[in-house]
Amino acid sequence: AQTVTQSQPEMSVQEAETVTLSCTYDTSENNYYLFWYKQPPSRQMILVIRQEAYKQQNATENRFSVNFQKAAKSFSLKISDSQLGDTAMYFCAFSNAGNMLTFGGGTRLMVKP
Amino acid sequence: NAGVTQTPKFQVLKTGQSMTLQCAQDMNHEYMSWYRQDPGMGLRLIHYSVGAGITDQGEVPNGYNVSRSTTEDFPLRLLSAAPSQTSVYFCASSTRESTEAFFGQGTRLTVV
Numbered sequence: 001a002q003t004v005t006q007s008q009p010e011m012s013v014q015e016a017e018t019v020t021l022s023c024t025y026d027t028s029e030n031n032y033y034l035f036w037y038k039q040p041p042s043r044q045m046i047l048v049i050r051q052e053a054y055k056q057q058n059a060t061e062n063r064f065s066v067n068f069q070k071a072a073k074s075f076s077l078k079i080s081d082s083q084l085g086d087t088a089m090y091f092c093a094f095s096n097a098g099n100m101l102t103f104g105g106g107t108r109l110m111v112k113p
Numbered sequence: 114n115a116g117v118t119q120t121p122k123f124q125v126l127k128t129g130q131s132m133t134l135q136c137a138q139d140m141n142h143e144y145m146s147w148y149r150q151d152p153g154m155g156l157r158l159i160h161y162s163v164g165a166g167i168t169d170q171g172e173v174p175n176g177y178n179v180s181r182s183t184t185e186d187f188p189l190r191l192l193s194a195a196p197s198q199t200s201v202y203f204c205a206s207s208t209r210e211s212t213e214a215f216f217g218q219g220t221r222l223t224v225v
Contacts, residue, residue, distance in 0.1 A: 004155075009153070033212045035212075042218075043201065043218065043219050044216070044218055044219075045156075045203065045205075045216035047213055047214075050213065091155055093156075100144075100146060100171070101146075101156070101158070101214060102158070103148075103156045103157070105153055105154055105155045106153070
């Protein structure tokens with residue numbers, strides 16, 4: 001069974017600054033996918049970024065990028081130029097089969113003006 | 114473009130009552146799944162389906178039943194509601210080839 005751990009229950013950052021959210025996971029699989037989901041107060045689950053484990057290059061989507069360390073089983077999310085609209089819960093998730101996801105406990109991010 | 118539609122959005126049940134949470138997707142996705150979200154615990158997989166007629170249990174299946182008679186629909190049944198089932202429930206779907214799951218807007222269920 002897989003486990004996903006997010007060690008930062010809450011974080012805050014000033015608008016326009018950079019913040020990094022941490023995630024570690026445990027698996028015996030070699031091929032898998034990792035995701036970061038954003039959940040704003042509307043509670044909609046929004047995919048932020050995904051990483052295929054077989055790709056060494058870190059994924060990037062505009063202001064969002066990841067630092068994927070496969071050997072260390074670490075998958076952190078960096079948000080650059082933070083905006084007020086980035087305020088949300090962020091969930092790290094693991095999948096090795098279709099859309100059956102294992103989620104971490106989440107990090108609540110507050111962007112301050 | 115509806116995507117994944119869950120009904121109802123909110124529901125209050127009395128202990129012992131039964132109900133069905135509805136989930137429908139219009140994207141012809143093979144995979145569908147149900148999660149529950151409790152405070153501080155993230156989302157946990159209840160049941161999932163890889164196609165019509167095929168279902169399997171996830172991490173927390175007790176107290177819930179599912180069926181998949183069509184590709185589009187994947188209802189979640191609570192047989193006898195308990196206060197421990199108070200939670201937010203999410204339905205998700207994806208294709209066999211894609212790694213991206215599309216989520217419904219969730220159902221907030223309170224059992225009193």
